[in-house]
Amino acid sequence: MSDFPTDLKYTSSHEWVQKNDDGTITMGISDHAQDALGDLVFVELPEVGESFGKEEQFAVVESVKAASDVYSPISGEVVEVNESLEDAPEQVNTHPFAEGWLVRIKPSDESEIDTLMDAEAYKESCDE
Template sequence: METPGDLKFAESHEWARLNDDGSVTVGISHHAQEQLGDLVFVEVPEVDAAVKAEDAIAVVESVKAASDIYAPVTGTVTAVNEALADSPEMVNDSPFEDGWLFTLQPDNKDDLNALMDAGDYDSMVDNA
């Protein structure tokens, strides 16, 4: 699967997409879902929660293991992907689109610059 070029990535394998309205959509990478295997449960944060960059704010669980999801930037949760409650496997099937986890309104959108771009993320994964 090709890594979309418009995304930014955290070392902990979350992706972040800056939307036109200034919000940021967050999910996990194709590589991350592949490592986790079949997802069976996703715990998303609460809407309106104030979160700090690198806080563990969500959990994805595969049959074998639970994995924390960290906020890529500081901000406020504006929406969560309700469809994952019934269909957590959407994260496996479509990690960069339908399998998004939540959106944040960042306190400062320049914080996104601290994240990796797609090319750097791909090299990090390839060299792991």
């Protein structure tokens, strides 16, 4: 059964975002997405300093089943990447909302978060 933390916002393409106290945004893929992908074997992340627009591809996750693009829920500049995923991509499977985060960005327009789904709406979209 997938986990849907209520303090996060979600996209229909299965990414999540979390606002941090320092004004940055942490992003990753949802528990539902990692479960559907299966065991991850590789994660390709952007470089610090790269910028992305809302809904632009910023990463690739590769599992034993398939490779999937990951899209930016909001626009912004990458300020940190989860380098531990280079050696341990399975962290996305075991802890998608903790050790399995992908990037932290400085948002270009924080109001874009308001357009994302809350946990209840995302859960309903996954159940369809």
